[in-house]
Amino acid sequence: MPDLATKQLNILLIAGLTPYFLEKPFSWWEENEEEIIKKREFNPTWTKNTVLVEAGQKTKQSEFLRQISELGYEKVFNAIYPGTYKILGSAVIIHAINKKLPFAVDFLGNTIESITWTSDVQVGAERPILRTKNTELNLGDGDYVVHIDHGIGIFRGIVEKGGSPSQISKSETWEGKYFKIEYAPARKGGEPDVLFVPTAEKKRLEPYYGLERPRLARLGTQFWTKVKKRSREEIIAFAQELIKIHKNRVVQKRHPYLPDELEKNVWDSFEHELTKSQERAMEEIFADMGRDEPMERVLTGDVGFGKTELALRASLRSALSGRQTVILAPTTVLADQHFSVFKNRLRDTPVKVAMLSRLTSKKENKKILKELEDGELDIAIGTHRLFSKDIKFGNLGLVVIDEEQRFGVRHKEHFKKLHPASDILSLSATPIPRTLAFFLAGVRPASQIKEAPRGRLAPLTKVLPFSKRLIKGAIRAELKREGQVYYVSNRVRTIPKTLEMLGSLIPRAKLGSIHGRMNEGDIIETMRRFRKKEIDVLISTTIIENGLDISSVNALVAENAALLGLSQAHQLRGRIGRGETQAMAYFLYNPKNLPPKAEKRLANLLDFQELGSGLEIAKRDLEIRGAGNILGREQSGIANRIGWNLYFQFMNEVVEDLARPDFE
Structure with a gap:
């Protein structure tokens, strides 16, 4: 047996993989361990769902393996994550869900010789990555x-x-x-x-x-010297072009948007109290709208932080000022949700809201187009359909682009070209680097929502080996508390098998499914049924990652999390926990096939669980994507050529140079 240990125990309590146990933090287990051990003697629930081993105890290794397998533990190559174990000669390395690190249970014949905390990389006590x-x-x-x-x-x-x-x-x-x-x-x-x-x-x-x-x-x-010189020159040219565009926009004038007393009724109907950063961002947006030059502002905030509410308030001010608003969403599912929210919140106002998509009937389509052109329709919500040539506006004022990163540069410029004096408000959960925000401050200022609505709890994240037993327990626990579940199946072709599996595991659950290849009408109909609680478990591809907000959904199961990108997984996690109920996110993986990069992504997900961690979790990766979305392909190419750190350094220098009166 190799020298694995630095700390020995006489006794080890191993908790089973049940939703109730998985909800508990390590501190809870530490505080209650003695009480739990006592309860095991007379309470069958604790006896059945935990295993207790002691140094010197007469137990065969095979019996111990059977016991932990029944608790839901999976055999893996490295016991990196809770809920796993590996066999290393006479020792079983187990990472109990109630312990921060793995322990080695070493056998000598049919006796447990020792229980030790392990620190050797080979047994997975620390993540090698x-x-x-x-x-x-x-x-x-x-x-x-x-x-x-x-x-x-x-x-x-x-x-x-x-x-x-x-x-x-x-x-x-x-x-x-x-x-x-x-x-x-x-x-x-x-x-x-x-x-x-x-x-x-x-x-x-x-x-x-x-x-x-x-x-x-x-x-x-001279290769690197030339690369740096060319990159810096291109950044200067880009900065000068931005200044030119900004000057052209400033030349455009329009009447300021004015507050209206009807706004207060809508504000008061909001179920949450605005957070301080929401209030600050709203003030900045309204200040822009109150000027006589067009607004172009980016609103960033982690998933579920209330960007849509601010967009709704800006849209209402636009409508009450006699101007039209366009709300652009990347998917029909998200557009339909916005339509539902806007229609409900604005029902007691004279504001007229309509949704335009490929699902709209010819008759309804014709009516909406005429109302848009005549200026009778106040707010039009839709997807890429709103870029069509047949759409004309009587008096377009505000353009709101939701999930901005999902739209191309040409799409974003579309309304600026047709309506130079229109106001642009872009929403994004992808953070913008401070340097870039400073660089663009005079051209495209950014507002940031930094905290979650009061009372909201961060979803608990569990990274565990795939297990039907765990899936069954997680879904049953959620349904027991009258909640709903998102079940993410990454591939369209795997959805039928997943439906069959879940149907046999939880026969009483009402199942539904959506994916991107379905007819849009079927997608919308399924989502509406899900909102009405006619479906308990929605099996879906990652189509649900953008913007969906259903407060009764408080469990997420991703069956093959190794295939998810880090920001994608973070967005999916943001789909749950929209109310005050503790939400659970289960990211499952195949222990026999976990590539190092996927392992790193899962480790990051586990490490950053707090609300707002979208600004910390793989921060550079997300910032790079956010910067790339804003700067466009050409500038992204320069940044990839020299590295984004150096790109931002050059950007700072250029900002300082451009501020000098003698700069040419």
Whole structure:
């Protein structure tokens, strides 16, 4: 048996994978463990759903394995996540859901010899992906890195004195610690060049952040110098173009939007009290609308933080000021939800709301188009149908683009070209980097909602091996408290099998399904039935990730979470927990097929569970995507060429240069 342990226990309580147990934090288990052990003696619920082992106890390893399997534990290669175990010779490494780290239960014959906390990477006590990182730079072996003077290379760890002096500048002495960076070979087919950077000069290094595989620099050439020079020139040209566009927009004038006493009734009908950052963002939006020049503002906030409410209030002010509003949504499902919310909230006002989509009948379509052109329709909600040539507005005022990242640059420019004096409000759950927000401040200012509505609880996230027993328990627990469930099946072709499986596991549950290949009418009809609670469990692809808000849905099961992108998984998690009920998100994976990158994504999901973590969870990845959406393809190409960190650095310098009166 290898030396695995640093801490020994005499007794180990192992909790089963039941929804009730999974809801409990580690602190609860620590506080109540003694009481639970006592209850096991007379309460069959605790006896059935927990296992208690002691050092010196007479138990066969095979019997112990049977017991933990019945509790729902899955055998894996590395017991990285709670709910898993692995066999290592005479020891069983188990990561109990009630313990922060795995323990090794070591057997000698038919006796438990010892129970020890494990710290060896081989048994998965720490996630290898986190362990291999260099904490000074947050880099792991093989990660791309940018040296400000030498360009993009590959990080190969830290080396100490004793290496080959020929690999360092002759002016340096080979002492201390160095970052080892690998660059492109000097000639085709040759060995990679290596640069050693003293750890004292770590400020010259930055992790490479980009959405593409970068081209490695070649040492001793002008390649990197030319790349930096060209990139900086292109950023300057872009900045000057933005200023030009802004000046052209400022030339456009329109009448300010004015407050109306009817607004208060709608404000008062909102079920939540606005948070401080919502109030601040609303003030900023109304201040823009109160000026005589067109607004172009971005409103960001994590999923479920109340961006739609602010858009509704802005739309109402537009309508009461005698102007029309367009609400653009990326999917018919989201457009239908907005239509339902707007129609309900504005029912006691004279504001007229309609939805335009491919589902609208010819007769209704014709009527809506005429009302739009005549200026009789106040708010038009729809998807890409609203970009059609046959749509004309009598007096377009406000354009709201929801889930902005889902629309192309051409779509966003469409209304600006046709209606130069229109106001643009873009909503996005993807955060914008501070540098970019500062850079665009005079052209496209951003407002941010930073906190969740009062009383809302962050969904508890569980990353567990796929288990029918767990799925059955999770869904039954949710239905027992009269809630509903989203069940995410990543592939359209797997949905029929999933329906069959869930039908046999929970025969009394009312099941429904949606996916992107369905007829839009069927999708809308299914979602409406789901909202009315005519469906208990909705089996869906990731079509539900954008904007859906149904407060009775408080459980999410993603059956193959390894296939989800990090921001995608975070968006899905944001679909639940919209009320004050504690929501549960189960991200399940196949323990026999978990690629390292997928493992890293799941680890991040587990680490960042708080509301608002959309601004922290894989922050750079999300920021890069947010920046790319706003800047467009050309600027994203520049940033991927040099790395987003350096791009933002250049951007800061350009902002300072442009502020100088002598800059040309």
